[in-house]
Amino acid sequence: MKILALETSTEYCSIALCISEQIYDKEILAGNRHSEMILSMIQELLAETGLTLHQLDGIAFGAGPGSFTGLRIACGVAQGLAYALDLPVVGINTLEAAAQSIKAQKIIVALDARMGEIYHAAYDKVTDQSWQIISPPTLCLPQHAPLCAGQDWQGCGSGFDLYYQLLSAHYNEHLQRIHCAVRPRANEIAQLARLQFCNGQTTDAANALPIYIRNKVALKENER
Numbered sequence: 683m684k685i686l687a688l689e690t691s692t693e694y695c696s697i698a699l700c701i702s703e704q705i706y707d708k709e710i711l712a713g714n715r716h717s718e719m720i721l722s723m724i725q726e727l728l729a730e731t732g733l734t735l736h737q738l739d740g741i742a743f744g745a746g747p748g749s750f751t752g753l754r755i756a757c758g759v760a761q762g763l764a765y766a767l768d769l770p771v772v773g774i775n776t777l778e779a780a781a782q783s784i785k786a787q788k789i790i791v792a793l794d795a796r797m798g799e800i801y802h803a804a805y806d807k808v809t810d811q812s813w814q815i816i817s818p819p820t821l822c823l824p825q826h827a828p829l830c831a832g833q834d835w836q837g838c839g840s841g842f843d844l845y846y847q848l849l850s851a852h853y854n855e856h857l858q859r860i861h862c863a864v865r866p867r868a869n870e871i872a873q874l875a876r877l878q879f880c881n882g883q884t885t886d887a888a889n890a891l892p893i894y895i896r897n898k899v900a901l902k903e904n905e906r
Contacts, residue, residue: 683879684733686724686741686763687872690716690756691748691776692840697723698868699731700876706731707869716755735767740884742875744866745773746893747793747801747819753892761887770884772875775893776866777803777819780839783870784861788816788834792827792841792849793866799823800841801895804830811877821895824848830856838864 685700695712697720698705708723728734743760746753757773764771781789786807793801804817817828824845835853838861842849850860878884 683739683876684737685872685875685879686738687743687774687868687875688720688724688741688756688760689744689776689779689866689868689871690720690752691744691746692752692865693749694865694867695719695723696866696868697727698872699727699733700872701731701733705869705872707867707872709867714751716752720755720759735763738767738769740764740770740772740875740879742772742774742871742879743890744776744779744868744871745891746776747795747821747895748776748866750892750894753894757890757892761890764887764890769887770879771887771890772878772884773890773893774871774874775803775819777801777839778805778813778874779866779870780864781805781813782874783864783867784836784838786836786859788830788832788836789813790817790827790830790835790837790853790857792824792837792839792845794840794844795821795896799896800827800839800845802827802841804828804835809877811873819893819895825852827852829853832856834858836861840865
């Protein structure tokens with residue numbers, strides 16, 4: 683199976699190609715230039731692996747939560763390519779993708795959501811490519827992050843980087859370790875998507891949608 687994975691929910695532009703069990707990837711600090719860079723990055727990675735778009739079996743993308751603009755870019759490119767090539771699509775939650783990058787059983791993920799809030803979720807590993815949701819994805823203040831039973835949790839994500847002391851105190855003895863500088867990447871999007879493609883858990887291009895969670899992008903003047 684050959685899967686193209688896209689992830690643009692952060693300031694990084696990340697793509698990956700999953701070919702059977704092997705994953706090849708590229709990542710660039712794009713700032714706000716994802717739309718300028720992503721198509722050329724795809725062509726470069728295809729050329730490096732000796733593939734063409736018409737040899738792909740499916741397309742996966744980081745569906746969110748994350749940057750509104752970034753999510754729309756990944757979703758739009760995935761939709762456009764999938765529609766043109768008549769391929770199935772899988773959208774992967776970016777919080778789960780961040781958890782996938784950590785080699786641990788129980789992961790609490792907190793991604794910076796701006797405006798003093800975080801996107802939060804907690805997962806328990808089922809297999810190498812699947813997770814059980816313990817605390818569903820939500821938007822909250824760091825001090826209101828859902829607590830998780832037990833003392834064997836590990837934390838990761840830009841929310842922990844930004845609110846390290848606050849979240850450390852909030853979870854106290856529940857956390858064994860906090861991993862810094864962890865973000866959603868196309869490599870983990872591809873890993874998680876592979877199982878869904880194998881199980882037929884796909885959608886068509888028209889039904890591929892971002893996962894926003896938040897419904898506004900800025901504070902009003904009286905909220906600042």
